[in-house]
Every structure is written in C-alpha cells, then in structure tokens.
Amino acid sequence: MKLKQAIVSALVLGVPTQTLAVSINDYDRTGNEGEFNVYMRAVHIDTRIENDLMDDLFGGIPIGERLGGTALGVVADYKSRYWLNSIGFDASVYGVAKLDARPEDRDLFDDTSGESESFGKLGQVNLKFLHGGENWVGAFQVGRGRFDAGTVVTKDTRAVPSSYQGARGQMRIEGLDIGPLPGVLSFDAAYINRTSPRDREDFEKILSESGEEIKDIRTFGVEYDARLFALKFARGVAEDFNQNTAYGLTLRAPIGESGGALLETQYYDFRREGAAWDRDWENGDAAYDDKANWLNINLGLELGRWGWGISYSDAEAELSNGMLGYAYFDHGQNADGLMDAWTRSGNDFNNDGEEAWQIGGKYKFDGYSLAGIPLDGFNAMVLFKRGKFDATNPLSGVNTEVQESQMEYRLNYRFDEPEHKGLAVGLIYTRYWIDEDFVALVSAQPDNVLNGEEVRVYIDYAF
Numbered sequence: 001m002k003l004k005q006a007i008v009s010a011l012v013l014g015v016p017t018q019t020l021a022v023s024i025n026d027y028d029r030t031g032n033e034g035e036f037n038v039y040m041r042a043v044h045i046d047t048r049i050e051n052d053l054m055d056d057l058f059g060g061i062p063i064g065e066r067l068g069g070t071a072l073g074v075v076a077d078y079k080s081r082y083w084l085n086s087i088g089f090d091a092s093v094y095g096v097a098k099l100d101a102r103p104e105d106r107d108l109f110d111d112t113s114g115e116s117e118s119f120g121k122l123g124q125v126n127l128k129f130l131h132g133g134e135n136w137v138g139a140f141q142v143g144r145g146r147f148d149a150g151t152v153v154t155k156d157t158r159a160v161p162s163s164y165q166g167a168r169g170q171m172r173i174e175g176l177d178i179g180p181l182p183g184v185l186s187f188d189a190a191y192i193n194r195t196s197p198r199d200r201e202d203f204e205k206i207l208s209e210s211g212e213e214i215k216d217i218r219t220f221g222v223e224y225d226a227r228l229f230a231l232k233f234a235r236g237v238a239e240d241f242n243q244n245t246a247y248g249l250t251l252r253a254p255i256g257e258s259g260g261a262l263l264e265t266q267y268y269d270f271r272r273e274g275a276a277w278d279r280d281w282e283n284g285d286a287a288y289d290d291k292a293n294w295l296n297i298n299l300g301l302e303l304g305r306w307g308w309g310i311s312y313s314d315a316e317a318e319l320s321n322g323m324l325g326y327a328y329f330d331h332g333q334n335a336d337g338l339m340d341a342w343t344r345s346g347n348d349f350n351n352d353g354e355e356a357w358q359i360g361g362k363y364k365f366d367g368y369s370l371a372g373i374p375l376d377g378f379n380a381m382v383l384f385k386r387g388k389f390d391a392t393n394p395l396s397g398v399n400t401e402v403q404e405s406q407m408e409y410r411l412n413y414r415f416d417e418p419e420h421k422g423l424a425v426g427l428i429y430t431r432y433w434i435d436e437d438f439v440a441l442v443s444a445q446p447d448n449v450l451n452g453e454e455v456r457v458y459i460d461y462a463f
Contacts, residue, residue, distance in 0.1 A: 034081040039422075039462040041073040043159050045108065049452035053437035061450065068454075069101035069108045073159030075123065082130050090145060092124035094160040107199035108158055119201035123163045135175040142167040144203065149190035150219030151236030151244045152331060153338040158198040162336060165194035165203050166216075181226040189220035195335045206332045208241055209285040212276040215239045217331045221246075228252055234338070238331035240274035246338070255303060262300040266341060269293050270317075270327060284321060287328030287444055292317035294327040294350060296341035307362035311342035317352040323444045324391050325352040345406055347432050347448045349387040356387030377414035383407070393438045404434040404449065422462035430454045 045068040054061050074095045080088040098109055098118045109117060126143025141147070146154040146161055147168040155162045168190040176183035193216045194203040206214040219236030232248035251263045270292040272278070280286040293316050300309040319325030327350040330337040342358055343349050349356040360383040365375035385406040392399050407430070414424040431453045439449045 033079050035078075037077040037079070037462070039075055039077075039460060041075075041159055041461075042070070042457075042459040043073065043108070044068070044070045044457040045454065046456075047452060047454040049450040051437050051440050051450050054440060063447065064102070067102055067105065069105040070099040071101075071108045071159040072097045072099060075160055077124070082128075086130055088128050088130075090124050090126050090128060090141070092122070093120065094123035095120040096159045107197075109199060121196060121201045121203075123160065123196070136171065136173045138169070138171040140167070140169045144194075144196075147190050147192065148338075149188040150221040150234045151246060151329075151338050152190060152192060152217060152219050153336050155198050155336045160198060162198040163196040163203070164190070164192045164335075165196075166190060166192040176224070178226050181228055183224060183226045186223045186225070187220070190217075192217040192219075192335070195332070197334050197336075200334075204334065206238065206335050208276045208280050209287075209333045210280045210283040212241070212279050214241045214276055214332050214335075217335060219331075236331055236337070237273060238276075238335070241272075241276040242328070242331065243271045243273045244329060244331065244337060245269040245271075248340075255301075259301075259303040261302075262298070264296075264298040264300075266296040266298075267293065268296075268327065268329060268339070268341075270329065281321065284323065285444075286319065286321070286325075288317040288319050288325040288352070292325065292327045292352075294329070294339075294341060296343060298342045305364045305366065307364075309342065309358075309360045311358040311360075313341055313343040313349065313354075313356045313358075315350040315352065315354050315356075317350070319352065319444060322442070324389075324439065324442050326350050326443075326445050326448075327352075343385060343387075345383075345385060345408070346430065346454070347404065347406055348445070349385055349404065349406075351387070351389045351391075351443070351445075351449075354387045354389035356385060358383060358385045360384070375413075379410075379412045381408075381410040381412075383410075391436070391439050391442060393436070394441055395438060400436055400438075402434065402436045402439055404432070406430060406432045424458075424460040426456075426458035426460075428454075428456040430456075 047067040049061060049065055051061055076093045078091045080090070082088045096109060096119050101109060109119065124145045126141045126145045129140045131138050144163055144165045147164045147166065148154050149168050169188065171187040173185045176185050195206055196203045206217060208214060217236060217238045219234070221232065221234035223230060223232045229252065230250040232246070234246045237243045247267045249265045253261045255261060272290050277286060281289070294313060296311065296313040298309060298311040300307065315327040317325035317327045326348065329339045343356045360381060362379060362381040365378040368375040387404050389402055390399055391402050409429045411427040433451050434449055440446045443449045
C-alpha cells in the first residue's frame with residue numbers, strides 16, 4: 001500500500017463528492033515530495049455594487065461602489081520526504097505584489113494599517129510525522145501550515161492561501177468492509193491558536209467579529225466511506241465564542257463506466273459558546289442569539305461530459321437585537337469555517353428563515369481541440385441560485401417577503417499537454433440582485449445583500 005494512496009485516495013465510483021465543482025482554488029498545485037516547488041498566481045477582482053436606498057439616505061455605500069484590485073502571488077514550497085519513513089518537514093514562503101488596488105480592495109492585501117500594501121511571510125514551517133501498519137496509516141504535523149481538519153478549512157481564493165499555527169493529526173484505516181463494499185474510516189483533528197489569513201502578513205490571534213480575543217480552536221472529524229455511501233461528523237469549538245457541528249450522509253450510484261448519481265444531505269448546528277460571543281451580541285456584531293442551523297440537500301448527476309445538480313437549503317438563525325440574523329459557520333473573523341453546502345456562495349444565502357434553491361450544469365471539453373490546442377481539462381459551469389426570507393422594513397415597519405438571486409458563470413482550464421503543463425486559468429462572473437434595498441439596513445451581514453456584479457480572473461502557473 002503506497003503511503004500517498006493511503007492518505008488521499010478518494011474511493012468513489014467516478015462521482016466526485018460535489019458533482020458540480022469547478023475548482024479555481026487549489027493550494028496543493030504541485031505537491032512533489034523531496035522537491036522545491038514554486039507556483040505563481042495572478043488574480044484580478046472587480047466588484048461593483050449598488051443600493052438606491054443607501055444612495056438616498058447616506059449619499060452612497062460607505063465601503064464604496066467599486067471594489068477590487070490586481071495582485072501577483074508567489075508560493076515557494078518544500079515538502080520533504082519522510083526520513084526513515086517517519087519524520088519530515090514542510091516549509092513555504094508566500095509573497096504578494098500589489099499591481100493595482102481600490103479602496104476596500106476585497107481582501108487582496110493586508111489592510112490592517114489602513115493601506116493596501118504588498119507583503120511576504122513564512123506561510124508554512126512544520127515538522128511532520130508518519131506511522132502506519134498493514135491497513136492503517138497515521139500522520140501528525142506541528143507548527144504552521146495549511147491545516148484542514150474538522151470544521152476548519154484553508155482558503156485559497158485570493159493571491160496566496162491562508163495558514164494556521166498549531167497541530168493537526170490524521171488517521172486512515174482500511175479493510176472495514178461491508179460485504180463487497182470496501183470500507184475506509186478516516187479521522188482528523190486540529191488544535192489552532194494563531195491564524196494568518198490569505199490577505200495578511202502576520203500570524204495573529206484569533207478574533208471574534210467585534211475584536212474579542214479567542215484563545216484557541218479545537219476541532220475533529222470522522223468519516224466512514226464505503227463507496228456507495230459515506231457518513232461524516234465534525235465538531236469544532238472556538239473557546240468562549242462558538243461551537244459548530246456538521247453531520248453528513250452521502251449516497252452514490254454508478255451509471256455506466258464513467259457516470260454516476262449522488263444524493264447528499266448535510267446538517268449544520270451552530271451554537272454560542274461563551275463570553276466572547278455575548279460581547280459580540282452586545283456590540284451588535286453577533287449573527288444569532290444562541291443557536292442557528294442550516295440544512296442542505298443535494299442531488300447530482302454526471303454522464304460523460306455533462307454534470308447537473310439541484311440543491312435546496314433552509315437556514316434558521318434568530319437574532320433578537322433588531323437585526324436580521326444569519327447562519328455563521330466560521331470560528332472567528334480571521335478563521336475560516338468549513339461549509340460544503342452547494343447553495344453557499346459569496347452571498348451565502350443563509351439569512352434567518354431563508355429557503356434557497358440552486359440549479360447548475362457543467363460541461364467538460366475533454367477530447368476537443370481549438371486551433372490545434374487540446375481542450376482536455378477545460379470545464380464550463382453555470383449556476384443559478386434563488387432564496388426567499390422575511391424581513392421587516394425599518395422605514396415602514398412592514399414585514400416583507402424578500403427574494404435574492406444570483407447567476408454565476410465559471411470557466412476553468414488546466415493545461416495538461418507537456419509544453420504547457422502547470423498552467424491553469426479561471427474566470428468567474430457573478431451577478432447578484434435582491435428585490436428589497438432596505439435589507440442592507442437591517443442585515444447582520446450587510447455587505448452580502450447589495451446588488452452588484454463581480455468578475456474574477458485567475459492565472460496559475462506551477463513550475
């Protein structure tokens with residue numbers, strides 16, 4: 001059993017966990033052990049937002065009506081092999097160069113000093129340990145790294161990835177079969193006491209939305225995968241702030257040699273955990289009073305080059321301080337929580353009482369060529385989301401049904417031919433609209449309920 005296969009093999013029948021995923025972000029672009037790996041990313045984000053009511057009342061949107069910028073990121077990675085099959089280390093240097101930036105530059109650069117500047121940092125430096133037997137393997141890392149575990153995730157949708165400081169452990173046990181189904185049990189856990197977000201230079205303390213210090217995050221997850229079905233459970237606690245729990249059930253069915261169907265149900269339970277959350281509530285920065293939840297159901301189908309999906313979600317997040325609450329899945333304003341709900345987007349569609357639907361389609365151009373250039377690895381995807389919820393208009397006092405919608409187009413091309421291998425380009429165009437402008441005045445997440453459109457362009461090159 002190869003160690004790499006033991007840790008990362010997916011064991012699915014041609015059906016990915018998320019049928020409609022067309023991923024732009026991929027912080028492990030190279031991953032060659034024992035080699036020095038370098039990759040570059042050029043990213044351009046142009047966001048335009050509007051709200052007629054805020055124009056009338058305040059003379060405009062406080063954060064500005066055009067946001068974004070252009071940056072060049074460089075990540076130099078070294079992943080050592082395991083000495084005596086037991087011990088090694090990882091190290092990474094991140095650098096971000098500002099090419100252009102507008103006010104409130106959509107978190108492309110460190111803005112903690114009030115300026116948008118280029119920066120560099122030691123993104124990873126950790127020792128890693130490995131041990132295994134005939135049907136199991138365990139791994140442990142301590143230091144700074146890209147630690148995905150439980151309810152915490154590394155984000156890579158800007159110029160460079162985010163990082164965490166702490167420790168992470170993983171274990172995989174094979175051979176837990178059910179009849180002809182090969183069963184695999186996986187565990188992961190992490191302890192995190194510092195974070196370095198994708199837009200900042202320093203490793204800083206974990207903070208709540210109002211700036212309260214959070215001592216640490218402790219999280220773990222367990223998954224049993226038997227090919228035709230999978231069960232997942234994860235829990236994370238940010239001390240004195242919140243506790244997030246996720247449950248998941250996935251059913252898979254193969255169709256032919258390369259297709260399949262997938263039915264996935266996910267339920268998220270979010271709860272306040274202490275004094276830091278209470279002070280956020282008092283300051284008007286909390287997302288809900290005591291608890292929130294988010295149910296997500298997805299049906300996906302993949303046949304040949306085509307993929308289709310439909311998703312439904314329902315969020316409950318009561319907030320009694322006069323604002324409209326939302327289901328908050330992070331463990332702090334600078335620590336990213338894991339949320340795999342298909343109806344989640346940049347606008348999240350997770351307001352209190354909101355029911356949302358998403359439909360989408362994907363097409364893979366494998367086997368085609370354009371002007372002699374093979375299109376293997378080229379994917380196109382279209383998504384449409386619509387959510388409905390009730391909110392009270394603060395100007396009239398009338399409770400109103402609100403409808404928000406989003407249209408999204410994605411193109412992604414990873415070049416596989418030898419002369420261009422390592423190059424990937426991505427384009428995302430999103431248009432979002434909401435039929436009641438007053439929601440931005442009462443929402444606990446006002447930046448997520450503004451009409452607008454956004455263009456993102458990514459160019460990655462791994463040497």
